[in-house]
Amino acid sequence: MNTQTRYSISDLAREFDITTRSIRFYEDQGLLSPERRGQTRIYSRQDRVRLKLILRGKRLGFSLTECGELFELWDHSNSGSELQLRLMLTRITEKRQALEQQLRDIAMMQQELDGAENRCSEALNALTAAQNAAKATQK
Amino acid sequence: MNTQTRYSISDLAREFDITTRSIRFYEDQGLLSPERRGQTRIYSRQDRVRLKLILRGKRLGFSLTECGELFELWDHSNSGSELQLRLMLTRITEKRQALEQQLRDIAMMQQELDGAENRCSEALNALTAAQNAAKATQK
DNA sequence: AATCAAGTTTACGTGAACGTAAACATCCTT
DNA sequence: AAGGATGTTTACGTTCACGTAAACTTGATT
Incomplete structure (x- = not known):
């Protein structure tokens, strides 16, 4: 079952086949804001969903800014x-x-x-x- | 009727709401090759179709290179x-x-x-x- | 204790897709 | 013939979305 509730940055990088650099970049752009345990980022299921939405938007040719607008609508x-x-x-x-x-x-x-x-x-x-x-x- | 057979670069720029710079750039990338009368570019209906295809591809998030690949398939x-x-x-x-x-x-x-x-x-x-x-x- | 994987920040580099500016040629009109 | 609209090449500038490298911390392993 999909009972996992927290992910490391490389968990997500592996799952979605992107680099950790990209994930941190999305955070820089204000599209993600994972928790921190000390220095380390911890991603929740919601963060994972956000990331999935980002990638889907990109596949449709949306810019990161446009993805952010969609999140505003949602939030x-x-x-x-x-x-x-x-x-x-x-x-x-x-x-x-x-x-x-x-x-x-x-x-x-x-x-x-x-x-x-x-x-x-x-x-x-x-x-x-x-x-x-x-x-x-x-x- | 749509009987026009030749277009200037600014005709097309106006029709598709892009700059002439973009059109020349697409030519640089090998996606268009209009006739020349002296220095001036003359675009045929086929060229116009190509341009339309380029823009459609772009709306779908395809790169210009990928658009070029699609033209290869077609041609x-x-x-x-x-x-x-x-x-x-x-x-x-x-x-x-x-x-x-x-x-x-x-x-x-x-x-x-x-x-x-x-x-x-x-x-x-x-x-x-x-x-x-x-x-x-x-x- | 040492080392090693995984994470971090900071900063500069890069390719794609144009924008912008300069300096010039052509043609049409007045 | 003087001006204006439209066209041209050349070349440097810009934005986006990361890549890459360096130098560091932290936690787990041998």
Whole structure:
């Protein structure tokens, strides 16, 4: 079971296949704030989730700053003044629209890949057909 | 109708809301190769499509080098040796898997946004409810 | 006690993707 | 012909996201 509750920096580095340098850098940027036992950083399950979110954001081409904005949305979404909350809702909508644009982009790129794949395997068929023909004549 | 067949560099810059510097930079990186009339660059419809693909790739977090790889897939997908073609098919598969990962990432992030939005509007409801209660007591 | 792995801070280096500025050529208009 | 819009090359500057190296502390192991 996933009963682990605390992680060292190299635990996380290993699990997500990144360097400890990166993890400390994310902390520098204010995206993580693990506990300290003396000098040593100790990461909670929440920290681990944050890290996972950071990496997911990066895979989607978001900058670290944008990831931080998403955390703000997440963290303060049940507090704040009415104006704050309204502002947050519009920002959530913006992010959502960006994601929908990405979905469209992915769909189109998948079509391009389909096209390339088809032409590719057709060319391959043509080649092997030619080879078979050559073999047949050789006999 | 979209009958235009040639574009200046600033035509494209305006249309896609990027600088001419970027367009020339993409050319430096081998992603574009427009005709020349003397010194001046003239972009065809194909060039325009390429540019559109570059920007789409960028929105998906691909580097310019990766965009270039995708163009290779597209351009040479109907020529080359058998080995070349097989290699290309595996690379197409790789790209497709990357896109599928992105789809999963987007789905999860949309869920997070849903959660944030819900908590956000609940907090907002609580606030306005409190305000109404205050008004009522004031009467 | 010694050493060794794992962690730390500090600081400079790096590649990608442009921005910005200078100095110049071309063409069109007035 | 003088100016302005649009284009060009060349080259140095900048931001982001780390990499790399040095010099140090701390805790566990032999």
